[in-house]
Amino acid sequence: MDRILFGDNQFFAVNHISDDKSMAQSMKFKEDSAIIRTLDYAIHAGVDTFMCTTHDRIANICEYVRQHPDHYKNFKIYPCMPYAHKYANAMTELGIAGTIKQYVPGNVFGSFFKGGVAFLSKDYLSIMELLIDAEMKMFKGINTPVIFLQNVMTDMLLGMGMKEVLVAFHQYVRKKYNAEAGFITMNMPKLVEFFEDTPVKNPIICASINKVGFRMSGGKEAYEHTLKTKQFRAIAMQVLAGGAVPPKEALEYVCSLPNIESILFGASSKTNIEETVSLIHKFDGVVKP
Amino acid sequence: MAKVRTGIIGIGKMGISHLAILGAHPDVEVVGVCDNSKMMIDAIEKYSSFPCFTDHKKMLDTAKPDAVLVAVPTRFHASMVNDLLDRNIHVFAEKPFVLKPEEGQPLVDKAKQKGLVNQVGYHNKFLGTFREVKKIVESGLLGNIYHFHGQAYGPVVTKPKSDTWRSNPEEGGGCLMDYASHVIDLVNYLLAPVSGARGSQLKSIFSKQVDDAVYSTLVLSNGVSGNLSVNWSDETYRKMTTSITINGTTGKLVSDANELKVFFHSNNTPAGYSKGWNIKYLTDLTPTVDYYLRGEEYSAQLDYFIKAVQGKGPNTLNTFESALQTDKAISFIRQAQ
Numbered sequence: 001m002d003r004i005l006f007g008d009n010q011f012f013a014v015n016h017i018s019d020d021k022s023m024a025q026s027m028k029f030k031e032d033s034a035i036i037r038t039l040d041y042a043i044h045a046g047v048d049t050f051m052c053t054t055h056d057r058i059a060n061i062c063e064y065v066r067q068h069p070d071h072y073k074n075f076k077i078y079p080c081m082p083y084a085h086k087y088a089n090a091m092t093e094l095g096i097a098g099t100i101k102q103y104v105p106g107n108v109f110g111s112f113f114k115g116g117v118a119f120l121s122k123d124y125l126s127i128m129e130l131l132i133d134a135e136m137k138m139f140k141g142i143n144t145p146v147i148f149l150q151n152v153m154t155d156m157l158l159g160m161g162m163k164e165v166l167v168a169f170h171q172y173v174r175k176k177y178n179a180e181a182g183f184i185t186m187n188m189p190k191l192v193e194f195f196e197d198t199p200v201k202n203p204i205i206c207a208s209i210n211k212v213g214f215r216m217s218g219g220k221e222a223y224e225h226t227l228k229t230k231q232f233r234a235i236a237m238q239v240l241a242g243g244a245v246p247p248k249e250a251l252e253y254v255c256s257l258p259n260i261e262s263i264l265f266g267a268s269s270k271t272n273i274e275e276t277v278s279l280i281h282k283f284d285g286v287v288k289p
Numbered sequence: 290m291a292k293v294r295t296g297i298i299g300i301g302k303m304g305i306s307h308l309a310i311l312g313a314h315p316d317v318e319v320v321g322v323c324d325n326s327k328m329m330i331d332a333i334e335k336y337s338s339f340p341c342f343t344d345h346k347k348m349l350d351t352a353k354p355d356a357v358l359v360a361v362p363t364r365f366h367a368s369m370v371n372d373l374l375d376r377n378i379h380v381f382a383e384k385p386f387v388l389k390p391e392e393g394q395p396l397v398d399k400a401k402q403k404g405l406v407n408q409v410g411y412h413n414k415f416l417g418t419f420r421e422v423k424k425i426v427e428s429g430l431l432g433n434i435y436h437f438h439g440q441a442y443g444p445v446v447t448k449p450k451s452d453t454w455r456s457n458p459e460e461g462g463g464c465l466m467d468y469a470s471h472v473i474d475l476v477n478y479l480l481a482p483v484s485g486a487r488g489s490q491l492k493s494i495f496s497k498q499v500d501d502a503v504y505s506t507l508v509l510s511n512g513v514s515g516n517l518s519v520n521w522s523d524e525t526y527r528k529m530t531t532s533i534t535i536n537g538t539t540g541k542l543v544s545d546a547n548e549l550k551v552f553f554h555s556n557n558t559p560a561g562y563s564k565g566w567n568i569k570y571l572t573d574l575t576p577t578v579d580y581y582l583r584g585e586e587y588s589a590q591l592d593y594f595i596k597a598v599q600g601k602g603p604n605t606l607n608t609f610e611s612a613l614q615t616d617k618a619i620s621f622i623r624q625a626q
Contacts, residue, residue, distance in 0.1 A: 013527050018548050022527070124332050155582045159309025162336040186581035190313070214572050217581040244572040 001049070001146065001204070004280055005078065005235065006042040006273075007266035008052035011035050015242075028268060032060045041270040043075065045277040051078040051206075051264055053150070055086075059138035066141050080148040080184060081135040100127065103134065125168045132172060146204060147173045148182035155187055158194055170200045180204055182235070187217045189226040206235035206264065211253040214241035227259045237264040247279060255283035293598050296321035296354035298345045298369065300329045303383050303410065304360035306582055310591050311358070312339070313580035317595055321352035345369065349376060356406070356598045359383060363461030367392035374399045379406035379598045381591070385470045386612035388461050390620055393613040406597040406604045408590070409612035411474040413531060415586035415593070417574025418549045422533065422542060423479055425551060428559045431537030437480060437515030439472040439507075443529035445521040446495050463499030465491060465619060469519040471531055473507075473622075474615040476517075479533065481509040483618035486625035494522040505622050517622070546584075547571045 009015070013026035029035055039050060039061070052058050058079075065072045087099055136147070149169055157165050170181035181204070185191045188207035195203050208215035209223060215238055216223045227234060239254045240247060254263055263280055267273045295317050297308055304324070311317045323342040324330045334341040342348035349357075349372075356379040359369055367387045373380050374396065386409045387393045400407040413419050425431065445468070461467075477483060485508040491500035502520035509515075521529075532545035539554040549569045556564045578588040596602030 015547075019530050019532075019545050020548075023525070026525075026527075124335065152583060155580075156305065156309045159311075159313040159580065159582060160305075160333070160337045160339070161312055164336050187313075190580065212572065213577055215577075215581060217577060218579050219577060242570065242572050244570065 001233070001235070001262045002047070002076075003262055003284070004047045004277060005049045005051045005262050005264040006039070006047045007237070007264050008050070008055075008058075010266045010268045011038070012053070012055050012057070025268065032057065032064070035061055036064055038268060038270075038273075041273050043072075045274050047273075047277060048074045049076045049078060051080060051148070053083045054079055054081045054135040054138065055083050062138050062140075062142055076143045076145055077139060078146045078148060078182065079136065079139055079144055080150050080182075081132065082150060082153065083135075084150050084152045103131065125165070125172075128165065128168065129172050129176075132169070133176075136177065144177065145179055146182045147177060147179045148184050148204075148206065151184040151186050154183045154185045154191065158185070158187060158191055163194065163198055166195075167198050167200055170203075182206060184237075186215050188234075189218050189222045192226050192230045192232050195232075202231055202233060204233045204235065206237055208238040208241075209234070209236035209254060209257065209260070210239050210241040211245045211250055212241045214238060214244060224257065227257055230259075232259075233261045234259055235262045235264055236260050239263060239265060247276060251276070251279045252283050252287060255280060256287040256289065258289045290316070290599060292316055292318040293595050294318050294320045294353065294355045295357070295595075296323065296348055296352055297358040297360065298323045298348070299358075299360035299362075299383070300324040300326070300333060301360060304358070305329075306587060307358050307360060307591065308333075308339070309582055310580060310588050312337070314591065314595060315579070316599065320354050321348040323348045346372070349373075349378070354378060356381070356594070360410075363466065364388050364459070367396065370396050371399070374403060374405060377403060377405065379594075381408045381410065381594045382609075382612075383410045384474070384612065384615075385409075385461065385466050385619065386609060386616050390613060390616045393609065393616055397609045397613055400609055406594065407609040408594045408597070408604065408607050409609060410590065411471065411478075411607050411612065411615070412584070412586040412590050413471055413475050413546070414478055414606055415589040416546050416571065416584075417576070418544050418546055418569070418571055419475060419479070419533075421549055421569060421574050422535070422544045425542060425559055425562075426479055426535065430540060430553065430557060430559055431535060431542060431551075432539030432554070434480065434513055434535055434537045436536040437476065437513065438534040439476050439515065439517050439519075440533070441468050441472045441519045441521075441529060441531040442523040442526045443468065443521050444524040444526055445529075446501050447522055447524045449495050449497075457498060463491075463496070464501050464519060464521045465503045465622060468521045468529065469503045469517060469622075470615055470619060472517060472519055472533070473618045474612070475531065475533060476507065476509070476515070477611065477614050477618065480513060480515075480535070481511040482614045483507050483621060484510040486618070486621040489622045489625040491623070491626060494520075503622065505625060507618070507622075549574070 011029045013022040015022035173179050173181045184206045213220035236254045240250045265276050311319050319339045322339045323345045330341045357373050359382040487506040489505035492502040494501035501522040505517045535542045542551040551567050575585050578585045597604040
C-alpha cells in the first residue's frame, strides 16, 4: 500500500464534528466535477490511492476514470463496503429481511438461481457474496487491490464473535477480485487479537489513530501497545481527531508510531491536501521509527 | 464478580447492535438470543456461539437470565416487560416504551415495587454534548429560559414504499413514535416534562398511513413553551440529526450530538466558558468506551444498565418513569391535531 491514501468523507458530507460543515460540503461537492477536480489535486500531490465508500455517486467517478485511462494510469481505488447509511436507513423502514430483498441482486425470494438457492438453503455466506458483487459492480475495469469491510460491519461481527464471516470476506475478496481484504474498525486491539487464530495472517486494519485518543476504543495505550507488539498492516485514519488536533501536531504523532503502513486523510482544498502530504513526508524523514 | 446473565428478545436493527455490544462486554454473559424470524435466528445460531431461541418464554425458562433487553416492535413491549418483571428480571426496553400510556404506569409501579433495574433506550442522554447542555441549563446561567426549539431530521422515508410495522400506526410506526420521541425525551430531560401540546401538524409526505413529519408547540410543566419540528423524509440529511436550541434572558444555546454552541450575555458563565460564543465538541465531552459500535452512546447506555444490575451504579437515567412521560407527551401531541 502507498504511504498516503486519500479518503472521501469530505465528498459525502461526513463530518464527525459539525453538521453545518457537513451540509456545506454537500453543497460544495454537488457536481461530480468538483470531486474529480479535488482527486486530481491529490494525484498531483503524489497520492494515487483513493479509499472510498460504495456510495452511488462513486459510480460516476469510476466512469470518468475509465474514460480517461491515460490520466489515471497509476490510480487505484480501495472500495469500502457497504455504504452503511443506505442500509441503516432502509432497515429502519423495511426491516432486515426487507433490506436484503431490496439490495440483493435478482429476486432472492423467488427462483433467481444463486440468490434463490442461497436464500432458501440459508446459505448466508453466498448472500454475502452476492452483496459484495453488487457493491463491486461500479468498479469494473478499475484497479482495486484492497477491498475493505466498513467498521459497522467489522465491529458488529467482532462483537458477536462471528469469525467465520470475517474470514469468508477475506477469502472471497481474494478469490473473486484478486484483492487483499481490509477491515475498518473502531476497536483495533480487539480485532487484531480476534484474527490471531484464523487463516487471516497479517491483516490490513484501518483504525482511528490520533494524539487525543478519539474513537480509540479501549484507550490510546492499548492501541500503541498493539502497534508495538502485533503483526498486522495498520492504516491510521481520523488522525486529526475531527479537528481536535492541529495538523502538524497530529501528523508528527502518527508518523512517530511504529508499524503504521499508511495514513488516510481527506481534505477539500488544494492547499490542505498539499500541506498534509508535505507534513507527512517531512515527519517521515524525522520521526519515523 | 459473576457476569450478568443477559438475554435479548428481538434481533432487528437495534437488537443486533445491542447484541454485538453485549457480546463484547466483559461483565456480560449472553445466555439467550430470541427472535421469531427463523432467518435471523438461524444466522446468529450458525455463526455465533450464543444460545438461540424462537420463543421468548422458552428462552426465559431455559436460560434463566438476570437481565433482558427487549427490542421488539413497540406494541409487544407492555406484555413482554410485564412477564419479565413478574419473573424478577431486570429490563432494558427499546424506545418508545409503550404504545398506550395507560399500559405504562403498572409497569413503572411493578419495577419500583420489586426493586428491579428498568431502563429505556433513549441514547442521546449518553452523549457528552447533551449532558453538558443539561449542566449548563441547571447552572441557571442562561437566565430565564423562555423558548426552545427541538428538531430532528433524516432520510428514512424519501419515496413511496411498501408497508412494514413501522408504517402501521397501530403498531407504533411513524415519525412521531420513532424519530420525534427522541426529541421529546430530550426536552423532558433537559428542561421539564411536556405537559401539553398545541396546534400539532402530523404530515404524511410519502407514507400512506403514518406521519412522516411532526410540527407542534409544546408546553412544559414549568410553563416554558417551545416548538417541535421533526421530519424523517428530509433527504438533505445523510443520517438522523437531532438538535435543540434554548433561549434564555442571559444566554442562548444550540446543540446537536456533535457540537455545542452557547452564547453568554456577560462574564457570568459556568467554569470553562466566557462571554460571547463558546463552541465545544463531542471529542472534548465524550469519554472513550471499551467497545464502539455506531456511537459511544450505545455502548455507554448498556454499560450503565449492566452496572446498575450489578449494583455498581445508579438507575436514575432513562427509567420507565421518564420514558412514560415521553409516551404521554406523544399522546398530547396526537390529541392536539
